[in-house]
Amino acid sequence: MKVNDDIMETPVLGADRFFKLMDDSIRGLREYRLIETALELGVFEALKTPLQAGELAERLGCDPVLVPHFCEALVRLGLLDSFEEIGEAEEELQVEESDEKAEKAEKSPVSPWYVNSELSAAYLLKESPFSQQHYLSEKFRNVALWARLPELMRKGPELVEKGPFFGEVISCMAENARCGLLQETVRTVMENVDFGNVRKLLDLGGGHGLYAIAFAKINEQLEAFVFDLPPVTVKTKQYIEKYGASNVDVIPGDFFKDELGTGYDLVFSSFNPGGKVPELIPKIASALNEGGVFVTRQVPEENTESNPLFNLDWNLWTFEDTKKGGTGYCFENSVPFNEYVGMLGDYGLEVFRTLDMKEGSRMVFARKVNKSN
Incomplete structure (x- = not known):
């Protein structure tokens, strides 16, 4: 069977370099928008104490389906930490919040907890002596x-x-x-x-x-x-x-x-x-x-x-x-x-x-x- 020559022709220069360039550029844009949106929504201020994704979504008025993916993306960037079981110190903080919140935490033990990483706590929280709020505003401009x-x-x-x-x-x-x-x-x-x-x-x-x-x-x-x-x-x-x-x-x-x-x-x-x-x-x-x-x-x-x-x-x-x-x-x-x-x-x-x-x-x-x- 005769095959059309055009469809079997490949570029002289391989496409890997082109797609890597585009993918890297788009990934950078996504990461930037992720950080900008987290700041706009107040994610880091909310996560001074550990929260699960559902509670974070409720507190910020965000979509509960998207928030877990959003948080995991921030974990990948090193801006949030996640863990499966809350530690004793964090547990005490949760008890201080309210009995109702403690009950919610018990009902969803599989859902990870999220909290600010040392990186975000140092540079993204407003009260930190090394806060970069003005620097970030300048970058946004x-x-x-x-x-x-x-x-x-x-x-x-x-x-x-x-x-x-x-x-x-x-x-x-x-x-x-x-x-x-x-x-x-x-x-x-x-x-x-x-x-x-x-x-x-x-x-x-x-x-x-x-x-x-x-x-x-x-x-x-x-x-x-x-x-x-x-x-x-x-x-x-x-x-x-x-x-x-x-x-x-x-x-x-x-x-x-x-x-x-x-x-x-x-x-x-x-x-x-x-x-x-x-x-x-x-x-x-x-x-x-x-x-x-x-x-x-x-x-x-x-x-x-x-x-x-x-x-x-x-x-x-x-x-x-x-x-x-x-x-x-x-x-x-x-x-x-x-x-x-x-x-x-x-x-x-x-x-x-x-x-x-x-x-x-x-x-x-x-x-x-x-x-x-």
Whole structure:
């Protein structure tokens, strides 16, 4: 029997790669929507104490057929723990709820109990000191921006105002910093700078001010200032008050237009949007005392150039008065970080240490050369 040649023809390139690409992409979308929906429904807040799927569905007003599958999917992601029999500690908590709930639990011994995992308890509960609620809100806004990708591709990037933008993301950045970045950074600076000689510090573009606050807590003789845009420093003051840092104050302004002040023993800059802009170097040098130290932390281009998806994300939005560069964390008036570091010496800032940090950023230490030497 003659077989049509077309139906037996196979693609030159195997289909496995294509289907894996699509399946992985769709799985990522499903996992994202799972987490977003769990937060929207209040699943993690409800599961501070163990519940069975039926009771959870009743409490949240959700479909009892879907909830067990939903919970098991969260277990697979590591955001919930499940167990067949409730332990003594959890049992006591259940007894405190009501006799009626205890009876329901006895009638369905096969149905597993669900409770927050250590991961979700640490980062997804509102009262946790490491809660990432603002970070997640920022991620949700980013997803909404990507949902408009066809529109942005035709019309160009979204224009945003600096003040409101940074005012909104400050809480997000603060939450991120509290999860290890802050502690690592402060320890590294303390190990490489003689803080016994530091009396006045400037946290340039410091946003939430947590770095200045941490330095000031360690050195109570320190006078620290956080320089940032006026809408941002409103938030900064809230963090200063929250942590009781009486030796930290704010300087509202635009570092591209305004003076930074003088007499600083340390100027600190961490992931500052202007951290690769050469025109700021003379301002920083003038602000430092002789022998003072400039510490800057940025992501060098070699760690971002190879990620076109991130570069696209970075360029989906821009500031009206400050255009972005091609790669992530770069602006039009920026230069490559290595070039920027090389220019420090032109203004009397002598680099004495460069450290590559674990997440891909680089911390550079430069001392203002004493004219008498």
